[in-house]
Amino acid sequence: MKTTTPLAALLLSLALAACGGGADPGTDTASDSTAPTAEAAAPTATAELASEPAAVPADRAAHTLAGLYLSRKTAQALERDGRSKVLVVTSQPGGDEERELDVQLAFAMQAAQDLPNDAPVLVYGRDLERASELADRLQFLGFPRVFLVT
Secondary structure, eight states, rough: TTHHHHEEEEHHHHHHHTTTTTSSSOOOOOOTTTTTOOOOTSSSSSGOOOOOOGGSSSGGGOSSSOOOOOOOOHHHHHHHHHTOEEEEEEEEEESSHHHHHHHHHHHHHHHTOOOOOOOEEEEEEEHHHHHHHHHHHHHHHTOOOOOEEO
């Protein structure tokens, strides 16, 4: 447990920094003129977001129960689109403690970004089987639209 505590503190600090956790709630960060625009291929709204058949992993062990998959290109375009409200989660290598930390970070990021429960969740991971397990766990815990990014 002692080795996980510094890791957890570091990851939570990075999560807060990534979502602008220190910004003044009264300031409008959405009107930042330096914000990148979305590519033309990206869906215009997350409500239109659908699974991409071409993004289904070849390894059946990496399939999710919901069967929702996005290509890395589409997922990254959604992340860059200022209008899309998505939760980005990365599956980290390790044991059970790291798996639980991934879940806790997802909920912390959701709260920090003030995202609704139905916001799409994009799950990345080098090990797609492990990332699919995280996607299934997050869906079980109440996120209805969890996409595995392949």
